[in-house]
Amino acid sequence: MTIDSQQRRALLKVLGAGCGCCICGAAGARLLEYPLHATEIASKTWAVHGELSHFNLENGGNIVNVAFIEVPDGVVVIDTGPSKRYGQALLTLIEKTVPGRPVLRVYNTHHHPDHCFGNQVFDQSLIAAPQGVIDNINLDGNGFADNMYRLVGDWMRGTAPVAPGVALEAGKEEIGGRQFSLFYLSGHTSADFVVRDDTTGVVFSGDLAFLFRAPTTPHADIATWQGAINELSGLDKDLILPGHGPADKRGESLVQTSDYLAWLEDTLTGAVDSGLTMNEAMQLPIPDGFSSLSVVREEFERSVVHLYPALEDQLMPLIDVTR
Amino acid sequence: MVHSKKFLSISKLMLSAVLLACSALAQAAAPADPFGSVMWQAMVDRYFTGGDVVFDQRVKVIAPYSAENQMHVPITVDATGLENVKQIVAVADLNPIQHVLTVRPKQALSFIGFRLKLQQSSPIHVGVQTEDGTWHMGGALIDAAGGGCTAPAAAHGTSNWMQTLGETRALVRRDSKGDARMTVRMRHPMDTGLAAGIPVFYMNKMVVKDEAGGVIAELDLFEPVSENPTITLKPAVGSSASQLAVSTRDTEGNEFSFPLSVPAVTTQ
Numbered sequence: 001m002t003i004d005s006q007q008r009r010a011l012l013k014v015l016g017a018g019c020g021c022c023i024c025g026a027a028g029a030r031l032l033e034y035p036l037h038a039t040e041i042a043s044k045t046w047a048v049h050g051e052l053s054h055f056n057l058e059n060g061g062n063i064v065n066v067a068f069i070e071v072p073d074g075v076v077v078i079d080t081g082p083s084k085r086y087g088q089a090l091l092t093l094i095e096k097t098v099p100g101r102p103v104l105r106v107y108n109t110h111h112h113p114d115h116c117f118g119n120q121v122f123d124q125s126l127i128a129a130p131q132g133v134i135d136n137i138n139l140d141g142n143g144f145a146d147n148m149y150r151l152v153g154d155w156m157r158g159t160a161p162v163a164p165g166v167a168l169e170a171g172k173e174e175i176g177g178r179q180f181s182l183f184y185l186s187g188h189t190s191a192d193f194v195v196r197d198d199t200t201g202v203v204f205s206g207d208l209a210f211l212f213r214a215p216t217t218p219h220a221d222i223a224t225w226q227g228a229i230n231e232l233s234g235l236d237k238d239l240i241l242p243g244h245g246p247a248d249k250r251g252e253s254l255v256q257t258s259d260y261l262a263w264l265e266d267t268l269t270g271a272v273d274s275g276l277t278m279n280e281a282m283q284l285p286i287p288d289g290f291s292s293l294s295v296v297r298e299e300f301e302r303s304v305v306h307l308y309p310a311l312e313d314q315l316m317p318l319i320d321v322t323r
Numbered sequence: 324m325v326h327s328k329k330f331l332s333i334s335k336l337m338l339s340a341v342l343l344a345c346s347a348l349a350q351a352a353a354p355a356d357p358f359g360s361v362m363w364q365a366m367v368d369r370y371f372t373g374g375d376v377v378f379d380q381r382v383k384v385i386a387p388y389s390a391e392n393q394m395h396v397p398i399t400v401d402a403t404g405l406e407n408v409k410q411i412v413a414v415a416d417l418n419p420i421q422h423v424l425t426v427r428p429k430q431a432l433s434f435i436g437f438r439l440k441l442q443q444s445s446p447i448h449v450g451v452q453t454e455d456g457t458w459h460m461g462g463a464l465i466d467a468a469g470g471g472c473t474a475p476a477a478a479h480g481t482s483n484w485m486q487t488l489g490e491t492r493a494l495v496r497r498d499s500k501g502d503a504r505m506t507v508r509m510r511h512p513m514d515t516g517l518a519a520g521i522p523v524f525y526m527n528k529m530v531v532k533d534e535a536g537g538v539i540a541e542l543d544l545f546e547p548v549s550e551n552p553t554i555t556l557k558p559a560v561g562s563s564a565s566q567l568a569v570s571t572r573d574t575e576g577n578e579f580s581f582p583l584s585v586p587a588v589t590t591q
Binding site: 146150218278279280306312315316317319320322 | 578
């Protein structure tokens, strides 16, 4: 019996596919580990920077800035990352960086999943945020979780949303011998919480400020957000850690975020007023000043979907209807 | 024995002839789908009948790669490169209800903007049928989270949605080429009947006429059109100012009608 060339090719294909699968299998079986690294941005203050990217199967949702501070009696953590697995990696990193120090307080800056889905690994009674953040996690947490499992897959294994156990109202709080100022703002979401370490002057802005990465707007109110940026600009501070992007000494993150939001609002207002469809608006050019921001085209397209309906209700005149 | 054997072979012959005819028909009707839809043949059999089916670059379907909000997925169809267009039919292959809308652009450019609900990631197919019967196809693949069609409309979270039913916002503009474009946005829950306890209730007709009563465009809308339908059309009304008359009707027989002013083309 002879094998003709067609059969041989088919056989080779099968063998080839088999080999490919072996490699795939080995890669798929690797342990998912977040390569977390602590960068000291101020005295005894470390930032854990994520990618300036979108959620994907490679980064496991690690696109966010998380931070921890060594205070006299322990550690204060700001935001907890996108998954339970991230939370565990964060705890390991904290233990490696400041061995033997207990976590005394965990702040959540807002309810978006990349910022608070590591909450699970901390004692809920230590996690604190304004009531608005707690309400938003309770409202949207499960929906976010569904979508995160879809977007980043196995990295999320075992992750479930946990709302903070402490609702904050005070303007200041002392934790482990260190005073923190607390600011109750909104605009990026309906509840954005900003923490300032009064000793180092570091402001943890959450997603009210982005640097070198396009801002996201799924729950944004642009005018309110601009007001919040204005307030942060007037704040006494030495350094800003934005929600995404490098630590910022000169307030560049506030200027960049404010400028981008102003352009976004102007552009979409013009698009709605010209009667462009959402799809046409998504194709509008992005000016040079913003074109180098990470994922700006994708975020602009998302923002069209987020912001268009409200602008249409605001800009399109009501018509008398006969019924 | 002889009889039955003969009968068997005749019926075999007939069967293979029928099968051959079917497969020949199917091949003619459905060219390979560039979007690889498992529902492609069924979409052709159900919605794109009565002429050849060809994929055509002149049917531009602009859609986002990913649905940011599966309740409102924006689609723009531009088939202005085709002449003698009879109708435009849009379907979402993997929706529980596939037919999104049909437009007959009598005195309008072959252009429409709309938004649809997606139940899951799905290919969208848009067929533009020309007078010779041919379906010119375009489409897009859209990634989405789940739940667009079986989730209740946002209106049901408010107590007064019955009062605002049919509330209309609209805008008519001239674009840089002088073409008129109208966008209407009407309050309507567009209930699919698939959300628990909420019966089907949607706006199913829209007609745009000119001052003389001539039809500019007729639209048949279906359940997958998003809540508060927002439709953009390009009426071919010449360069001077004119009036349009829009009328709509829903599945409960509610009728809404309103005039729209088209500005003249301004010379710059």
